[in-house]
Amino acid sequence: MNLSTIQKRLFAWGMGQANDADVDRIKLIDCPEYQSLGELKRALLGNAQHQVLEIGPGAGASLAYYPKDIHWIGIEPNPFMHQYLEREAQQQGLANIELRQGTAEDLPVEDESIDTVVSTHVLCSVTDLETSFQEIKRVLKPGGNFVFIEHVGEECGTWTRKAQDSINPVWKNLFDNCNLNRETWKILEQVGLEKVNYYQFKLTIPLVSPHIAGIVRKKPVAVG
Numbered sequence: 001m002n003l004s005t006i007q008k009r010l011f012a013w014g015m016g017q018a019n020d021a022d023v024d025r026i027k028l029i030d031c032p033e034y035q036s037l038g039e040l041k042r043a044l045l046g047n048a049q050h051q052v053l054e055i056g057p058g059a060g061a062s063l064a065y066y067p068k069d070i071h072w073i074g075i076e077p078n079p080f081m082h083q084y085l086e087r088e089a090q091q092q093g094l095a096n097i098e099l100r101q102g103t104a105e106d107l108p109v110e111d112e113s114i115d116t117v118v119s120t121h122v123l124c125s126v127t128d129l130e131t132s133f134q135e136i137k138r139v140l141k142p143g144g145n146f147v148f149i150e151h152v153g154e155e156c157g158t159w160t161r162k163a164q165d166s167i168n169p170v171w172k173n174l175f176d177n178c179n180l181n182r183e184t185w186k187i188l189e190q191v192g193l194e195k196v197n198y199y200q201f202k203l204t205i206p207l208v209s210p211h212i213a214g215i216v217r218k219k220p221v222a223v224g
């Protein structure tokens with residue numbers, strides 16, 4: 001077993017343990033609409049309908065928040081996550097699930113077939129952010145939503161950003177290509193999805209504190 005395989009196994013095990021974390025205790029700072037990460041996840045994921053595609057679902061930390069009658073497709077490149085995902089889906093009463101091996105940059109999903117694409121703490125890790133957004137847009141039905149909760153880089157010039165920039169090379173090697181300092185919002189703004197809800201806030205966890213979250217929509221087909 002090589003180092004990368006050991007890391008991926010360990011990461012999957014760690015994410016599996018984290019499923020039991022009480023995210024209602026993770027408080028949001030500077031977010032007047034929602035008090036905790038749990039409240040935010042219930043608000044953003046609780047209305048997903050029909051065909052839901054989650055990219056990088058890890059061990060399934062978001063599965064508890066979906067309505068039970070959706071058809072959920074998970075695209076998870078780390079094969080060691082899959083057993084945790086299946087167990088979590090069963091525990092959460094999600095019967096209609098499909099797991100596919102793949103990446104956000106090359107989604108194994110047909111054009112315009114998905115009602116909601118979900119990403120929580122994944123865009124920090126993808127290899128190519130721009131291509132991932134283009135893929136998300138491709139698979140969404142017109143009028144479909146992209147729902148996201150992501151940690152991002154702090155404003156340039158701040159102490160937090162300086163710390164993120166200096167620790168990032170080591171951090172991303174330790175945590176499966178997770179980048180602390182990505183300016184994800186800048187790329188999102190260029191993709192041509194329209195904002196429905198958009199939140200910027202902080203968590204009380206150092207280095208991964210700055211966050212963006214919300215819903216952006218693919219334009220519906222014009223009628224008439």
Ligand SMILES: C[S@@+](CC[C@H](N)C(=O)[O-])C[C@H]1O[C@@H](n2cnc3c(N)ncnc32)[C@H](O)[C@@H]1O
Pocket residue numbers: 015055056057058059060061062075076077078081102103104105119120121122125126127176
């Ligand atoms: C920090 S974990 C987050 C897992 C889960 N979304 C959550 O909120 O607990 C990042 C996840 O993104 C996945 N990932 C990494 N690179 C990816 C890529 N290029 N495409 C899709 N998923 C990716 C990892 O395998 C991992 O499951």
